[in-house]
Amino acid sequence: xxxxxxxxxxxxxxxxxxxxxxxxxxxxxxxxxxxxxxxxxxxxxxxxxxxxxxxxxxxxxxxxxxxxxxxxxxxxxxxxxxxxxxxxxxxxxxxxxxxxxxxxxxxxxxxxxxxxxxxxxxxxxxxxxxxxxxxxxxxxxxxxxxxxxxxxxxxxxxxxxxxxxxxxxxxxxxxxxxxxxxxxxxxxxxxxxxxxxxxxxxxxxxxxxxxxxxxxxxxxxxxxxxxxxxxxxxxxxxxxxxxxxxxxxxxxxxxxxxxxxxxxxxxxxxxxxxxxxxxxxxxxxxxxxxxxxxxxxxxxxxxx
DNA sequence: ATGTCCCAGTCTCTGGGA
Numbered sequence: 001x002x003x004x005x006x007x008x009x010x011x012x013x014x015x016x017x018x019x020x021x022x023x024x025x026x027x028x029x030x031x032x033x034x035x036x037x038x039x040x041x042x043x044x045x046x047x048x049x050x051x052x053x054x055x056x057x058x059x060x061x062x063x064x065x066x067x068x069x070x071x072x073x074x075x076x077x078x079x080x081x082x083x084x085x086x087x088x089x090x091x092x093x094x095x096x097x098x099x100x101x102x103x104x105x106x107x108x109x110x111x112x113x114x115x116x117x118x119x120x121x122x123x124x125x126x127x128x129x130x131x132x133x134x135x136x137x138x139x140x141x142x143x144x145x146x147x148x149x150x151x152x153x154x155x156x157x158x159x160x161x162x163x164x165x166x167x168x169x170x171x172x173x174x175x176x177x178x179x180x181x182x183x184x185x186x187x188x189x190x191x192x193x194x195x196x197x198x199x200x201x202x203x204x205x206x207x208x209x210x211x212x213x214x215x216x217x218x219x220x221x222x223x224x225x226x227x228x229x230x231x232x233x234x235x236x237x238x239x240x241x242x243x244x245x246x247x248x249x250x251x252x253x254x255x256x257x258x259x260x261x262x263x264x265x266x267x268x269x270x271x272x273x274x275x276x277x278x279x280x281x282x283x284x285x286x287x288x289x290x291x292x293x294x295x296x297x298x299x300x301x302x303x304x
Numbered sequence: 305a306t307g308t309c310c311c312a313g314t315c316t317c318t319g320g321g322a
């Protein structure tokens with residue numbers, strides 16, 4: 001089973017690129033973030049023509065998450081199961097907000113959707129950005145991660161994949177220049193602690209498990225030619241529950257999707273391949289090289 | 305390089321967010 005996560009930075013603006021990518025990468029599940037659509041505007045019919053069912057949780061202009069699958073899903077859940085539109089603070093959490101940021105509450109935003117597809121619980125998350133360390137927005141980001149951790153603890157399923165834009169670079173090798181990132185969000189001790197707590201609760205960073213090397217990123221600022229200079233960060237991750245770890249056979253970040261025209265998202269998709277449940281890892285495969293070659297994505301057509 | 309892209313509303317420009 002191929003599962004991918006991609007912050008598309010507007011599904012409306014990216015529709016053509018997403019369709020081309022589904023055709024090229026052929027995932028069974030695509031977790032999307034920043035669709036920036038209302039549920040009424042979600043392109044269900046377009047996805048159907050591509051052979052995918054679309055589940056969408058949006059709020060309009062900002063945020064928005066979605067899950068596209070090759071077949072029907074069950075047990076859809078959004079917003080950590082908390083009422084959406086009229087958010088209720090979990091009793092165990094407090095959110096210190098003040099001044100003109102009182103209205104800012106990421107737990108009231110469309111940032112989480114879960115579904116079960118062929119026995120795998122898949123979760124699409126879009127973590128808050130945090131803006132500046134020490135601000136109420138940063139505090140709210142940590143609160144949001146605490147809610148995610150609580151939800152995962154309470155909804156533990158042996159086969160769970162949590163993919164999305166975490167807005168956290170887990171380690172220094174996940175940023176182009178750690179020295180230039182000191183004091184910024186995405187790399188702080190607090191954020192990395194939140195990420196580590198997720199791992200400690202029973203998850204593995206799938207891409208990192210397959211690729212120990214640094215210098216591989218999932219996001220590059222649109223400005224200043226940063227992509228072509230590889231000035232980026234690995235902030236999109238696919239966490240898999242430990243029970244799924246033996247089934248992980250391949251993972252990649254598809255930089256090709258960050259290139260060309262029409263305008264790409266500023267994020268690249270992160271892909272994982274899980275072998276089929278109950279099938280021994282090497283069944284049906286002649287060897288590691290062939291296995292990797294078979295999974296490698298074809299080059300996109302010119303222009304993309 | 306505070307350099308781009310995307311959105312909605314004030315609507316062919318501006319401001320907010322990333």
